[in-house]
Amino acid sequence: MNTLLSSLSEGVIEDNEDVNAPVRPEDKAPPDRRLLFSSSSLPLLAVCWxxxxxxxxxxIYFSSVISEQNVKLMKENKELKENFTKQITDLEDNWNELNISRAQWTIDSYCPADTSKVRRCSACQRGWDQTQKSCYVFHNSEAPPHxxxxxxxxxxxxxxGADLVVVHDEEEKNVIDGYIRDLYVSKGYxxxxxxxGGTWKWIDGTNLTDASWIEPPAExxxxxxxxxxxxxSxxxxxxRTRICSQKALSV
Incomplete structure (x- = not known):
């Protein structure tokens, strides 16, 4: 009996000590949050932060860098666009001036004015010879730099506005040969x-039709x-000097 009372007394004392013990924060926190207050979890939390x-x-840094690059790129694109627009405008102005000059040159070449300022037009430029539907000019000087x-x-x-002469038939060949005989140049035109490709070919893409006109081809x-x-050949x-040719105009 005395032993039982002694055991009960000891249990009551221990319970009283637990009741009177100070309450710790981790004891008030819900069970699933107590780990936050444990010393072992603090380094991991710090690393996460x-x-x-x-x-x-x-x-933030890369956003700033990208923003600066975008601004720089937009500025460069704007400058390129402005420069390109200016170049186009300059080209258009130059082209217009060139067309005007060329048109005036064409009028003066084909329709020269006489002393009374009356223009008389012809199928070939001034100084060119007409044969059939073509105009020819013979550069008949052997002195440099011609x-x-x-x-x-x-x-x-x-x-x-012409090209080297192309001769397609015997009649035209005789005309050209006649001019060259009168406009003598020892080394020819x-x-x-x-x-x-081992073939005599005219600049208009056609082949020489009569092989007897010249010796066999050599590259x-x-x-x-x-x-x-x-x-x-x-x-x-x-x-050498040269013969230029162009189509005659219809006048």
């Missing part, structure tokens, strides 16, 4: 005929019309 702040900082390579001669003709050679009314980089 640091990572979150780092991510936010990087996001003689040119075949390529240079063609560029010179193109600068006049370049024509629009050269060797391409790197071009045709020259001589004052002896014959044609010969020479290297295209040699220097």
């Amino acid at each position: 640091i990572l979150l702040l780092l991510i936010m900082g990087l996001r 003689p040119k390579t075949w390529e240079e001669a063609r560029e010179n003709c193109r600068g006049r 370049w024509m629009g005929l050269r060797v391409e 790197g050679h071009c045709a020259v019309s001589l004052p002896t009314r014959t044609w010969t 020479v290297k295209c980089d040699e220097k």
